[in-house]
Amino acid sequence: MSEASRDYGRRRALGFAALFTGPALWWATVLLAPYALMFAISFYSKQFPFMIPDFQFGNYIKLFSENQYYTVLLRSLKVAFFVSCLAFALAYPLSYFLVFIVRRPRLRLFLYVATIIPLWVSYLLRAYTWKTILGTEGILNSFLILVGLTDEPVQLFLYNQFAMIVTMTYIYIPFMVMPLYASLEKIPRSLIEASKDCGVGNLKTFLRITLPLTVPGILVGFTFTFCLSTGDFIAPQLVGGPYSNMVANVVATQFGIANNWPLGSAFAMILLFIVLGIVTLSDKFERTGRLNVG
């Protein structure tokens, strides 16, 4: 190695150190340390009101053996699954409409941005508005009474899993639209035209060509919506009623009123593993999918 190149290497290393030492320390302190600590606490034991540093699996065993806890876990997965399916059923026609039916690029961009914008706009307000829509004194009920479909306000709309699923579907639809739109837009129009030129009908073309080519987008969309809705604790608490506790609600309770941080940490770790597991899996499938498509 020449003198000059060694000098260059040293200067580069110095530049890197100057640039990145601060941020590296910051990331280690405020992100790595807290996550590591929570992982450690999930093995602590609880002797009310203190938690004792320990290494035992009691918290995790509790989660999978006690009825009240694993019901919550299963419910979370079930609700997240329904939310993802419903979001998919609504987002696919919308994305298809945007990509294939709207022809003017400007109008399409405008409608796409209009679809995505609610995603960034006050989560809480959007969740809360469903309370005003579905409530006993709410808009839906007063509308039904106004047009004479019912005399008594219907109690069934709010404070149950139905309300929770509607609200969360509404909140997370944009996360489904984004990847679906991207994967539909990538499909070469020539493929679809070739299929039609060969006399294949619309539906068959859709099932044989369009749908399979959007599988990566569908996976990403499901991953987003599923992970986000399993981890939500605001919407369930707002519109879910008594039988709608989700994993995230239990974590919040354990870190709040119940004051059992080890158990809360164990539950948070489970949530973390579920989310990371799904993200990794879908990433892997998406990659193999991409290879198959070529």
Added chain:
Amino acid sequence: MTQVHRKDDRPEGTFHIPLGFASWDVNRVTLGIAGASVLGFLYLPIVVLMIFSFNSNPITRLPLTEWTLKWYDTAFSNEVLLIALANSVIVGAGAVAICLVIGVPTALALDRYEFPGKAVLRRFVILPLTLPGLITGVSMLAFFNMMGVSLSLATVLIGHGTALTAIVVTNVFARLQRYDRRIEEASADLGAGPLRTFWYVTLPNIRSTLIGSSLIAFTLSFDEIPVTFFLTGRDNTLPMYIWSTVRRGITPEINAIGSIIIAVSICLLLVAVFIMRGEDRRSGPRRARQAK
């Protein structure tokens, strides 16, 4: 995406509606209705919120009564709400500052240098966006608790800064990857040191991305609950105030302040999106290729 369909591509016997929509046939109409209803579903609650913020009935129900501005008046004379609003602005501004100070060097390091653990770092940094916000919230709560730091607006600010830096990192990194690096080499060839090159060449080229991602980070911080929920002490941010109010019941005052928040954040976001798109178009890869 180039447009494959041309006017003369349309099968005979169909006619064109000059709305940007395609030819008139049953499939397309069905899909159009489906698409429009989903868009309607997306905007229904927002419209409801805004309409009822101007409606005199204290209960959010139909039929509409007379129009009024009194809820806006109540909201702006509610001192607790105004303090919460001020807190939110402080936290948002502080969080954006953290995002920039930490996020830009991280993006530069990821773009310019090869180092061990780089792939891990890239995934690690976006964890707070991937994982449910509450996980970041409780783990930072446990951490501050262990360090003996008492909860205040400062802990909220650090929490938001940490959780949202990923937005700046990913946007700036994407921008750095796309812009024409040769102008930096030119600057170095002309004898400018790294700091000067950064200040006079790199920074002006990523400026709009910085503004755009700061706006996004601010809007998200302004609306953040899961992290704030665990890290706040006695002080409330605006979303926490709204949260504590709407859990008790519904007040039209929230509709009023909510309508303002939504209007302002839609404007900020549109500005952010268009600024960032504009920058890519002005000095993106296409321009660089043309120069060759």
